[in-house]
Amino acid sequence: MTTTPPPGGPTVAGQVPLSAVLDELAQRRPVFHSEADLQHSFAQLLWELAPEVRSRLEVPRRHNGRVERLDLLCLGSPGRTAIEFKYPTRRWTGTAGTPPEDYALRNHAAMDLARLHFVRDMVRLERFCSQPDENGLAVLLTNDPSLWTPPAAARKRTRDEDFRIHQGRVLTGTLLWAEGAYKPHTCTLRGTYTLDWRPYAQVEGVSGEFRCLAVSVSPAPAKLGDQAAEEAEGTREATALPPPSDKSHVLGSPGSWPDFPEGLDPQSVSFREARCTWHGTACTETPVKVVRSRDGRRWAACAQAVRSLTTGRES
Template sequence: MFEIGKVLSSLSSHRPIFHSEADFQHALAWEIKQYYPDSDLRLETKVHGKDSKIYLDLLVVHNKEKIAIELKYKTKALIQNVNNEEYVLNQQGAHDTGRYDVLKDFQRVEHMIENGVVDKGYVIFLTNDPSYYQPPNSYRNTVDKDFRIHFGQKVNGELSWADNTGEGTKKGREKAISLLGDYEMEWSTYSKVNEFNNGHFRYICIPMTINSDIAKSASKMTNLI
C-alpha cells in the first residue's frame, strides 16, 4: 500500500526546507524510491488521456498502480542555515494566482483519473506563507473568493474569478476550474526551521476523488460536444 503521508514525514526529518519547487520535487521522488525501492518513478512526464496530454510533476508506479502527484511550493522571504546549507527563499506573493494554480492541479489530477490514465493521485502544496493556510479576516469582496484554500475551507464544483477581476490578474488563467470531487483543506505541520522568521512550513496533501454521478454526467456532456 502506497502511503504518501509516511513518505512526507520521513522526508521532513532530513529535508525540512527546499531551495525551490524543483528541489522539492526531486527530493520527494528520491524519498519515495528509498521508501518503496520496487516502485518506478518518472518526473515531468506526459500522460495521455482521451483527446489530451497532460504534463505531470511525478508519476509513481507501485504494485502496478499508477499514482499521479502534482506539487506546489510557494515561499515567503527567508534566509536560513539548515544542516550547514544556506537557503535563500524569495518573497513570491501573488496569492490569488497561487491559489488558482493549486486548484488547477486538483482539476488536472481528477481528469487523469477520470480518463483512466492513472489509478489515483495527490496534490501536495507546501508553503511557509500563512496567507495560504490562515483564514482571512474577510474575503467577501475578494476577486479570488472561490479559490481560497485556508484551513477548513471546502472546495467543490465550479470555481471562478469574481466579475470585477482585472485582466492582468487572470491573464493565462481565465477559465473557471471545475472539480468533480469534494475537498476539505486540512493543513499539517511539515517542519519548523525557526520559531519566528517565516520558518514554519505547512502543507496539504489531498487525495483526489471523483463523485461517480458527477463524473458520468460530465462524461456525457463531453460526448455531446
C-alpha cells in the same frame, strides 16, 4: 461526489502512506531550494522507502490536442499515483537540513495566483485519474501563513475568493475568478474536498514555519452512455474494455497503421493519457501506432504490442 482520504490517509502507488513520506522528508529536508528540488527529493525518498515503486518526473499527458506535464507519476503493482506539487514561499534565509545547507528563499508575492494554480492542479488530477487503480495527490508546501489562515470576516471580497484554500475550506463545483469577470480562470471540480493543513517543519527565523496541504483525488467514476456516444460518432476509442484476444480481429498491417496519435479522439483514454491501451494500465511504454479492431475501436499500441500483432491477422 464527496472525496475523502482512505482509512489511514492517502497512499502513494497503493503502497506507501503519504504521511510516512512527508514525515521522513521533513526530517531530512525541512526546506527546499525550489519546486523542482521538492519534486526530486520526494521521488528520491519514495524510492528509498519502496524500491519497487517506479517514479517518473514530468510525464506528458495529452488533453484537447496539447501536451500537459504531470510533475510525478508513481507506478506500483497495486496502483498508480499522479502527483502535482506547488511550493510558493515567503522570503527566508538560513541554514537547515541534515547535512546543513544554506537557503535563500524568494518571496512569491502573488498568493492569489498560488491558490489558482493549486486548484488547477486538482482539476488536472481529476482529469488524469481515469482508471480504477489510479489516484491523484495535489501537494502544496509553504511558509506563507496567508494560505492556511482563514480570512477576516469583515474584509472585502477578493478576486480569488472562490479559490481560498485555508484550513477547513470546502472546495467543490464551479469556481469563478473575480466573480466570473475573467472566464479563462474558471475552474470546475468534480469532487468535494475539505482542506486540512498539517505541520511540516519549523526552522529558525521569521517565516520559519512550514505547513503542507495534501488533497487526495479519487479515480473518476464511469460515465454512463460514453460508449454509446462514441459508437454513434463512429469513433469508438479504447476504454476500460479489453482489446480483442484474437489477432484476426485487428484490421490492416503495421505498414498501414497510423503513427500515434493520428485518428484518435482527443477525449479518448488512448489520446489523453498517451499510454499503451492495448496492454492496459500495467503498460508504461510509449505508444507508437494506432491499431483498429473490427468492432470499430482504436487502440494505442507500444512497440512490443505492434510486434506481437505482426502475425495471424487478416487485412
